[in-house]
Amino acid sequence: MSIEVISKAIGDESRRKIIELLKDGELPASAIFDQFDYAAPTISRHLSVLKEAGIVSTRRNGVFIYYALEVKTLANLADWLSPLLPGSIPAKLNKERVVRVAKQKPENPFDKFQSEF
Template sequence: MDEVAGAIADQVRRQILVMLKDGRLSAGEIAERFSISRPAVSRHLRVLRESGLVRAELVGRQRLYTLDAERFTELAGWLAQFLEPSGWEHRFDALETEVYRTRRERRTNSAKTGSETDSKGETA
């Protein structure tokens, strides 16, 4: 997981991964999309290859890169613990629901009696 996290820490490598999610590309096609040198792109591709996030296939004289999204599984599982609602979030959601229900009841009651209430629920 640390190797994957380290590999995606760099913005260029993240951009390469986004490119590869739509299909395989040659090293040259990837390098054309950046203003950095081809050797620099090659170094980024090597890091991604060594982390297991991309696979390289030699086709003729071209090296074609494909994404291996399975390597994200462990990292995504670890990150998920931070995305799940905590107990407090559930309580705040329930409180918000209760506040809206109470306000709706007060409006309904004031419409039946013809009286207006202020923001504190007191009759004006």
């Protein structure tokens, strides 16, 4: 999935909460529904958005649907973000950085004398 699709999917607070719930492993949909005060169709829609973005996957066991994080998708997001974060710039790039010093204007000896004309 593209970074744009992933970022739109995680832009909602409820979807981020679902991701946090799944960080320790897969959960049945009913366990996710229990964590929210919203109606089940609302949470189902959030889960669908996450699934369409490739952030979660599903596994059916009888009548139960289990949701789990797709680590590969989150790793792609982390790979895209890591160069943008402070302290994560590779040493090679740090060495190649060019520091530009502002050119100083040469001092004019006549600037000391202010003309009143």
